[in-house]
Amino acid sequence: MKKFIRRNLAIVLMLMFVCVSATASVFAVTYESEPNNGPEEESNVITVNETVKGEVSAADDMYDYFVINAKTTGTIKLNFTADSKNKYLSLSVMGWGDNAFGNYADKDFEFSSDKKASYTFQITKGNKYYIVPWIHSLYEDPVPDSNTASYTFSTKFVAEKTSIRKATPGKKSFKVSWKKVPRTAYYQIRYVSKSAYRSSGWKKAKTIKAGKSTTAKTIKGLGRKKTYYVQVRTVKNIEGKTYYSSWSSKKAVKTK
Numbered sequence: 001m002k003k004f005i006r007r008n009l010a011i012v013l014m015l016m017f018v019c020v021s022a023t024a025s026v027f028a029v030t031y032e033s034e035p036n037n038g039p040e041e042e043s044n045v046i047t048v049n050e051t052v053k054g055e056v057s058a059a060d061d062m063y064d065y066f067v068i069n070a071k072t073t074g075t076i077k078l079n080f081t082a083d084s085k086n087k088y089l090s091l092s093v094m095g096w097g098d099n100a101f102g103n104y105a106d107k108d109f110e111f112s113s114d115k116k117a118s119y120t121f122q123i124t125k126g127n128k129y130y131i132v133p134w135i136h137s138l139y140e141d142p143v144p145d146s147n148t149a150s151y152t153f154s155t156k157f158v159a160e161k162t163s164i165r166k167a168t169p170g171k172k173s174f175k176v177s178w179k180k181v182p183r184t185a186y187y188q189i190r191y192v193s194k195s196a197y198r199s200s201g202w203k204k205a206k207t208i209k210a211g212k213s214t215t216a217k218t219i220k221g222l223g224r225k226k227t228y229y230v231q232v233r234t235v236k237n238i239e240g241k242t243y244y245s246s247w248s249s250k251k252a253v254k255t256k
Helices: 002-019 194-200
Strands: 044-046 051-057 066-069 074-082 089-096 106-109 116-123 128-135 148-158 164-170 173-178 186-193 206-211 216-219 227-238 241-244 251-254
Touching: 051 128, 074 089, 089 116, 089 148, 128 148, 148 241, 164 227, 164 251, 173 186, 173 227, 173 251, 186 194, 186 216, 194 227, 206 216
Parallel strands: 044 066
Antiparallel strands: 051 148, 066 128, 074 116, 074 148, 089 106, 089 128, 164 173, 173 216, 186 206, 186 227, 227 241, 227 251
């Protein structure tokens, strides 16, 4: 039954895609009132970094449609929150274009609306991504016409996290290598001695830069037979803004 519902939603969206025309996008808009959007109407065009508020109703407004016209390739995080408890509220994200989600055309989620949820996925330049809050289970468990569900969601660009592959000790040095992340502007490496970390965490750490095509770096001029902690993170430039990933898990290495 769940597959049947999703298949019907996909058909509705595909019909909408054919007739939809572009509308002007507005940056950082909050939709305070119900956006509406029946399948025959145009989707609200939004940009990454917007906050959206709306409401869906079993009576006359089962779906709300929003579209992001991807101007660049990158990873975005979608945060979704329902403002009231409602077990019938769902969220679908559908891609329209070449390899919108790799080998898949859509991503479907069903959230219990008394919980916050988030999902991270990649968008590809030139594709369209439709975000659709909707009332579900209408076929197997009819929802009263009076049933409504309010929601809030936001999208933002994020830099993907990398991970350390290996930290190899050297004479008063160590070499750290990490996993390559596509479209990274550069990497940052920070390291600190174990003794300094015990007293003040990463506050006394040194941070150095590694180029976007680099996946290993040797840190020299360190103490002999001393243990160091090291972390790596990615830095991305997206649409004129700089985004930092979270740091990788720390790796311990003892110099020779």
